[in-house]
Amino acid sequence: MQLKRVVVTGIGAITPIGNNLEEYWNGLINGVSGADYIKQFDCSKFKTRFACELKNFDPTQFLDKKEARKLDRFTQTALVVSDQAVQDAGINTTTMNADRIGVIFSSGIGGLITFQQEVVEFAKGDGTPRFNPFFIPKMILDIAAGHISMRHGLRGPNYAVVSACASSTHAIMDAFNLIRLGKADIILAGGSESVVSEAGVGGFNAMKALSERNDSPATASRPFDKDRDGFVMGEGAGMLVLEDLDHALARGARIYCEIGGAGATADAHHITAPHPEGLGAKNVMLATLSDAGLKADDIDYINVHGTSTPLGDMAEVKAIQAVFGEHAYDINISSTKSMTGHLLGAAGVIEAIACVMSVVHDIVPPTINHFTDDPELDARLNFTFGQAQKRTVNAALSNTFGFGGHNASLIVKKYVA
């Protein structure tokens, strides 16, 4: 069976550095930090008191008040990016077959804020169960995909995938594979995350996963810097519209780029720590190159998982050097988490978007916040520190790794007829 080619025909993004694609991309190439002190809850007793929150996000601008109230913040942002992406791609269900348009939309955690609120309310009482009937349908992680289908009338394959911080890369991979196999014409793929709450920050703090650089939030996310001390939590959402190339051509759609390949592996090592030699990371990059039918030398840019944790960054670099050898020195590597923070389940899609735009514009966004070289990292590697760099980007690789040892990578490349 001849696999179909899959292209990107629409994009939506709401991130800590921009509330739409244009603002997000401008933020990325200008090295803007999205970090600031937390506004969503009183964090005065928390070890970490900053995060990369959305700026000026008012759900009632996009949703009526009654509807917004029934949606967790992660679903509100999901609907925002779905509106953007549907419009950007020119999806019209009156002229297109909505049975062939799907949604695969993920989150790392789902409605944690809703869960926290409801359980706290219950705990205040005398044990009498008084749970809001919207508690479960507001909290469950798959509900964003469901709401997107209802809002736009899309009746194709519809579900969520979960793999912690690799979630939305797996979502894009599934969408890519379903379209390749001819199971759908178009799939809206992506993810959203909003867990800047007591339970979210407190939970990650307890794992010692978050940066505690409270005196300087904007410089706290510093991947590959010697003094990196953990990731900075981000929130937001992203969406790619993936489309069967023939379908896109037939309707004259604007094509951003082609999906080259995708891969998924497991570390089979530890719940949170990466394999020390980056074994799963190495294998997932090799699997993705193989899926794309590309050689290591074909990759120009790697948007790394690079969360700014001591162990994670090191393991990923080892894996990159194992896969790319000498060519690793010719590649631009960058961690856009230095600017956006770590959007957990939405990290994969917003970083895939960074790769798509990099391929479209031949610009590599930087890794900001570099102050001190880490002597354990090979100084000959180009981490794109400080400033965006211009270079031809024919193919870009995006890595994501999730707690549980889930690894997923994606390659996007220039579309050539």
Place this chain on the structure above:
Amino acid sequence: MSDIATRVKKIIVDKLGVDEAEVTNEASFTNDLGADSLDTVELIMEFEKEFNISIPDEQAETITTVGQAIAYLEEHAK
């Protein structure tokens, strides 16, 4: 309008996102005010909270209009 009626109507306007003018005594939550089954459960819960009472399920099922809610609460609210 009684104090209870005012409070009941305020809850309905707030939860169902409807116009105050639509919230007449005869209005049915599901047929006239656009509530689905989950909305009606939530309304009952909000009444319980606002008036600090517990409405048994079998009673709750008989409250389908604004007027019925007001009448029930006027009788049972503390």
